[in-house]
Amino acid sequence: ETGVTQSPTHLIKTRGQQVTLRCSSQSGHNTVSWYQQALGQGPQFIFQYYREEENGRGNFPPRFSGLQFPNYSSELNVNALELDDSALYLCASSNRQSGELFFGEGSRLTVL
Amino acid sequence: AQRVTQPEKLLSVFKGAPVELKCNYSYSGSPELFWYVQYSRQRLQLLLRHISRESIKGFTADLNKGETSFHLKKPFAQEEDSAMYYCALREDSNYQLIWGAGTKLIIKP
Numbered sequence: 102e103t104g105v106t107q108s109p110t111h112l113i114k115t116r117g118q119q120v121t122l123r124c125s126s127q128s129g130h131n132t133v134s135w136y137q138q139a140l141g142q143g144p145q146f147i148f149q150y151y152r153e154e155e156n157g158r159g160n161f162p163p164r165f166s167g168l169q170f171p172n173y174s175s176e177l178n179v180n181a182l183e184l185d186d187s188a189l190y191l192c193a194s195s196n197r198q199s200g201e202l203f204f205g206e207g208s209r210l211t212v213l
Numbered sequence: 214a215q216r217v218t219q220p221e222k223l224l225s226v227f228k229g230a231p232v233e234l235k236c237n238y239s240y241s242g243s244p245e246l247f248w249y250v251q252y253s254r255q256r257l258q259l260l261l262r263h264i265s266r267e268s269i270k271g272f273t274a275d276l277n278k279g280e281t282s283f284h285l286k287k288p289f290a291q292e293e294d295s296a297m298y299y300c301a302l303r304e305d306s307n308y309q310l311i312w313g314a315g316t317k318l319i320i321k322p
Contacts (some may be wrong), residue, residue: 142218143314146312157309204256204257
C-alpha cells in the first residue's frame with residue numbers, strides 16, 4: 102500500500118509569484134484535504150476535494166485554489182504569494198466517511 | 214465559531230508518571246473528536262478517536278459533553294510517548310477537521 106506523497110518537499114519563492122504543490126493520495130482513498138501549518142501552530146484547513154469537486158473550504162482567500170484528478174491525486178495552487186504564506190503545507194487523504202486522515206510529509210514553502 | 218483549545222503548549226513529565234493532555238472544544242452539533250500524534254521526524258498520524266473507545270499505546274480519551282472536553286490520558290508515561298499531540302474536531306456537516314494548536318509532550322527519563 103502506497104502512502105501519501107507530496108512534492109516538492111521544500112521550495113523558495115518570492116512575493117507575488119505563484120506556486121503549485123502536488124499530492125498523491127493513498128491507494129483506495131477518494132478524498133484529499135489540504136492544510137497550512139505555520140510554525141508552532143496546528144494545521145489550518147484550507148479545503149477538501151471529493152470526487153474531483155471542492156466540498157469544504159476553510160478561511161482562505163480565493164488565491165488558494167486546488168484540483169483533484171480522476172486518480173484522486175491533487176494540486177494546491179497559490180497565486181500572488183505573500184510573506185505570510187510561508188508555512189508547511191500538508192496533504193491528507195482519506196475515505197470520506199471514515200474520518201481518519203493519512204498525511205504526507207508536507208511541502209515547506211518559504212516566501213521571500 | 215467552532216474551536217478546539219489545547220491549553221498547554223508544552224507538558225513535561227517523568228517516565229512512569231501519569232499524563233493528561235487537555236483538549237476543550239466548542240461546537241453546537243454532535244462532534245467527532247480525534248487525537249493525532251506526530252513523533253520526531255515522522256508524519257502526523259491518528260492516535261485515537263472517541264467513537265472507537267479504544268486504548269492505543271496505553272492512551273485513552275473520553276468525550277465529556279458536559280465539560281466539552283476530550284482529554285488524553287495515560288497512567289504511566291514512557292519515553293517513546295514524547296511527541297507533538299493534536300486534538301481535532303470533525304464537523305458533522307462537511308467532514309472538515311478543526312485542530313488545536315498542539316501540545317508538545319516531553320517524557321523525562
